Amino acid sequence: MPSIFDQDLAPNEANYAALSPLSFIERTAEVYPDRLAVVHGGLRRSWAEVFTRCRQLAGALQRHGIGKGDTVAVMLPNTPPMVEAHFGIPVTGAVLNALNTRLDPETIAFMLDHGEAKVVIVDPEFAAVMKKALALRQSGAPLLVIDVEDAMYTGPVERIGSMLYDEFLASGDAGFAWRQPDDEWDAIALNYTSGTTGNPKGVVYHHRGAALNAVSNILEWDMPKHAVYLWTLPMFHCNGWCFPWTVAARAGVNVCLRRVEPQAIFDAIRQHGVTHYCGAPIVHGLLVNSPDSMKHGLPRGVKAMVAGAAPPASMIEGMEALGFDLTHVYGLTEVYGPATVCAAQDGWELLDIGERARLNARQGVRYHLERDVRVLDSQTLQPVPQDGETMGEIMFRGNIAMKGYLKNPKATDEAFAGGWFHSGDLAVMYPDGYIKIKDRSKDVIISGGENISSIEVEDVLYRHPDVLAAAVVAKPDERWGETPCAFVELKAGATATKEDIVVHCKKHLAGFKVPRAVVFGELPKTSTGKIQKFELRRLAGSAAAIDV
Structure with a gap:
């Protein structure tokens, strides 16, 4: 039965308008x-x-x-x-x-x-x-x-x-x-x-x-x-x-x-009195690592927003030296870009750079107008303990979530299963309620802010006549955050080189998707023949083991 506040009180042109930017x-x-x-x-x-x-x-x-x-x-x-x-x-x-x-x-x-x-x-x-x-x-x-x-x-x-x-x-x-x-x-x-x-x-x-x-x-x-x-x-x-x-x-x-070039950015900041800008880590890294001659006369207090890989201590120090105020955010295309922020707390500025980097590397807390962001058990949808150790999946709920995937009801239903948007990112939640990503359940490589499907790159590798098996994982990169690293097992008697593989990929892929590193050898597999990507990720994380 409607309450007294609903009787004869309906939205109309005088008291209701659709929200729109x-x-x-x-x-x-x-x-x-x-x-x-x-x-x-x-x-x-x-x-x-x-x-x-x-x-x-x-x-x-x-x-x-x-x-x-x-x-x-x-x-x-x-x-x-x-x-x-x-x-x-x-x-x-x-x-x-x-x-x-x-x-x-x-x-x-x-x-x-x-x-x-x-x-x-x-x-x-x-x-x-x-x-x-x-x-x-x-x-x-x-x-x-x-x-x-x-x-x-x-x-x-x-x-x-x-x-x-x-x-x-x-x-x-x-x-x-x-x-x-x-x-x-x-x-x-x-x-x-x-x-x-x-x-x-x-x-x-x-x-x-x-x-x-x-x-x-x-x-x-x-x-x-x-x-x-x-x-x-x-x-x-x-x-x-x-x-x-x-x-x-x-x-x-x-x-x-x-x-996006350092000189053009610095010139614009000085000439126009820029107060705010956003970018992937590579953009901020370009500025921090630019020659000192480019940096003269910059205004203090420019607000910079970074998303993608967490900002390392060197970036935080570099941005502070520039006089810029760095804010770390996290999100996905499905939630309109940034939907969480590592909101700074009083006293953080007094901590040493290592501790500030640790705190600021977290993905943080929900945006103001996002209804909820939690780390949940992927199966039960129950919150994981806020112990900074138990992993679950980051999930979103609220108005800042997509309508769904165009012409793909199956993917939409999967993404919204249980009344939450499933990000596919695995994370922990700390006692203060801040989230930190630990791994990705999706095989997506984020390079310079661009998403690269590892399966798409693998499909191209398999089209090379010399390739028997292939797997692509993310390799840490100081400049780009991550780049594709291809592990390739050649057919018996094949003689393809790294250069041959790269040229082949360039014919079929956008430049940023082409593997920067190619490693030849037998791929680690399970007893059922499934490639063990976790082992390849470990190898890709060791610069000494990778031919760059």
């Missing part, structure tokens, strides 16, 4: 229309100008028949069109599919087909790769290709589309009626992640989760109004960890960056 840019354009929004080389645009361009993009897409549930893919670096895509595409009801610009044509073709993209917007730097991908598509469905021009790009230009991006925008109505989704459960983005199979899985985000994670970013960082955010993190990674929407909510500045 699309409201952030609308408010900022109204309240701070003249504030700087985008910096790209010599280009400067205000929030009013960016909002107008987003409405033009929406209007142009609508004129071409794009509407609710359609997919619009983009192959863009961290440039102004990528910022605009995060608003102008979903406001039509369509779904943004930001493609990983580092992938090979075969994988991109799969994503375009699987996501049923109707439009793709392409930066000139990636035109050649996209041209190959388009030729490899299995779907015969029409696909509108739009070419972007960028004054900051100095390489060769090949037009593969039917029109230019700015021409496309000009065809759209600058007065396009901005609107929230009818339902906050509507899809806002599609992001592909490498699982333990060759084909990536399509992770579907909803408006509610995107809005809440964007706000959580603000809360975790105490991010002020008008923050100056440097785009070192690719926006194709979990929609830039939701920061395109976060920056809009704070009426901040998007400092765009085509390439």
Whole structure:
């Protein structure tokens, strides 16, 4: 029986609106229309100008028949069109599919087909790769290709589309009626992640989760109004960890960056007064290990966020020497990027560097607006003891979790079994409630922030005529965090060399997926013939045992 508080009290337009990050840019354009929004080389645009361009993009897409549930893919670096895509595409009801610009044509073709993209917007730097991908598509469905021009790009230009991006925008109505989704459960983005199979899985985000994670970013960082955010993190990674929407909510500045290079980063920080940036460990490592001549005149107190491998003591010391404040977060594509944070406690700053590194290496506690994160027994779903020793699986529950995997109900059901999202990461929980990863149950290698499926690499190795058996595991790497290490057992009489294997892999894989180390020999196996990967991981962890 309904309570007295439910009788005749129902949600209506006056007291209920669907949560969506699309409201952030609308408010900022109204309240701070003249504030700087985008910096790209010599280009400067205000929030009013960016909002107008987003409405033009929406209007142009609508004129071409794009509407609710359609997919619009983009192959863009961290440039102004990528910022605009995060608003102008979903406001039509369509779904943004930001493609990983580092992938090979075969994988991109799969994503375009699987996501049923109707439009793709392409930066000139990636035109050649996209041209190959388009030729490899299995779907015969029409696909509108739009070419972007960028004054900051100095390489060769090949037009593969039917029109230019700015021409496309000009065809759209600058007065396009901005609107929230009818339902906050509507899809806002599609992001592909490498699982333990060759084909990536399509992770579907909803408006509610995107809005809440964007706000959580603000809360975790105490991010002020008008923050100056440097785009070192690719926006194709979990929609830039939701920061395109976060920056809009704070009426901040998007400092765009085509390439992640130390000199360009330091110059941007000095020139634009950067206050915040994110990145994989390799990005922070590049800065720490840069020549001292690059580091003069840096402002103190820049907020840096790191995810991926835990920051070692040397990185923490290096960032402190730069005057940067480092925050360690953890998450997955399925939870919109970062969903836990190693929240610093009073007194940690007084500890020696070794103890600070130990504490900061933990994945921490849940984000503000994530309902719950626990280390649970994978079978019983009961919490493991908080003793820092008993291992279980990290599981998430709440609004900051994907809708599910596109066209893959089996994988979705498995991921959400028992009412929790199963991360596949094995961890312990300490008495203070902080989580620390100990191992991965999935055979995924995380290299420079990129996920690499070991099975995908193994499939390529098995296609070499000299290979009898192959296994790929992660090898620790100072620069990249991890890189693929291939253990190869050759057929009798075969003479393939490391160079032969690498050349073969380069023909079929994106560069970052190619094994950096190749070890020849008989693979350790169980009595049933299963390769013992735990033994190979032990060997890969010993630099002396690996041919690099």
